[in-house]
Amino acid sequence: MTLPLRANLRIELVLNHEAAGVYGHSERLFLTKRAGESMHHVAMKLLAYLFCWRPDLRIEESIGQHYLPDLVATNPAGRPELWIDCGRTAPNKLERVLRSNPHTTVVIMKRTPGELYRYATMMRGRGLPEHNLRWLSVPDGALDRLVEQLGVRHHAVATVTGPAPDLFLELDGTLHELRAVGA
Numbered sequence: 581m582t583l584p585l586r587a588n589l590r591i592e593l594v595l596n597h598e599a600a601g602v603y604g605h606s607e608r609l610f611l612t613k614r615a616g617e618s619m620h621h622v623a624m625k626l627l628a629y630l631f632c633w634r635p636d637l638r639i640e641e642s643i644g645q646h647y648l649p650d651l652v653a654t655n656p657a658g659r660p661e662l663w664i665d666c667g668r669t670a671p672n673k674l675e676r677v678l679r680s681n682p683h684t685t686v687v688i689m690k691r692t693p694g695e696l697y698r699y700a701t702m703m704r705g706r707g708l709p710e711h712n713l714r715w716l717s718v719p720d721g722a723l724d725r726l727v728e729q730l731g732v733r734h735h736a737v738a739t740v741t742g743p744a745p746d747l748f749l750e751l752d753g754t755l756h757e758l759r760a761v762g763a
Contacts, residue, residue, distance in 0.1 A: 587613045587732060588612050588613075589610070589622065589730065589731075589732060590608060590609075590733050591608070591610075591734045591735075591736050592606075592734070592735045593606065593607050593608070593609045594606050594737045595630070595740075596737075596739040596740070597633050597739075598739075598741045598742070598745070599745065609626075609629070611626060611639060619727045620691055620727055621667045622730065623730060624650075624666035624667055624690075624691065625640075625651060625666050627689070627723070628666055629651055630738045630740060630747055631716060631740060631747060631760055633740065634662070636653045636654070637651055637652070637653045637662065638651065638652055638653070643660055644658070645681075646680075647676070649665060650664050650667075651663075651664035651666075652664070660681050660684045661683075661684060661685065662685050663684050663687070665686070665687070665689070666689040667691065669688055669699075671702065675706065678712070678713070682712070683712070685712050685713075685714060686713055687714040687715075687716055688700075688714070688715055688716065689717065690717045692723075693717045693718075693763075694720075695717070696715055696717040696761065696762075697763050699763075700715050701763075716761070717760075717763075718759070722758050725756065726751070726756055729754060734751055734752050735751075735752055736752070737749075744759050744760050746760070747760070
């Protein structure tokens with residue numbers, strides 16, 4: 581099913597997340613595909629949400645800074661603890677986010693491992709602080725298979741396990757097995 585230029589995706593989610601110690605957590609997850617935004621970008625936000633889940637993780641919420649994160653978790657004072665950016669991230673944007681938020685873990689998610697490796701290599705050449713940068717992708721073709729299935733409403737069971745981590749995402753009865761790939 582192809583989504584229109586703008587669409588809201590609604591996912592009835594049951595989440596099991598080993599690292600977070602959460603099993604059987606239920607929630608409604610809403611993702612918006614905006615005009616000009618690709619379904620791959622929406623799917624990356626979904627996967628980043630599942631891989632990096634924590635109870636306070638929010639999707640596309642302003643935190644009063646120049647840039648809007650794709651996903652963010654803040655401390656009680658409203659400062660970001662986790663900032664996730666998916667897809668295209670201008671080098672200057674990443675540098676500014678890191679400079680403005682030196683105690684924030686920043687996760688960059690790319691569509692393919694090759695794209696992630698090239699971007700990470702370029703950014704490492706700029707001398708960025710590696711201690712709070714994380715790199716995330718999924719194996720070639722995995723995102724494409726997920727995008728082919730995305731529509732407006734879904735029922736999903738997601739299980740995230742292991743140190744890699746691995747994500748087992750059952751979306752409307754179809755199982756997607758995805759291993760996180762770093763750079």
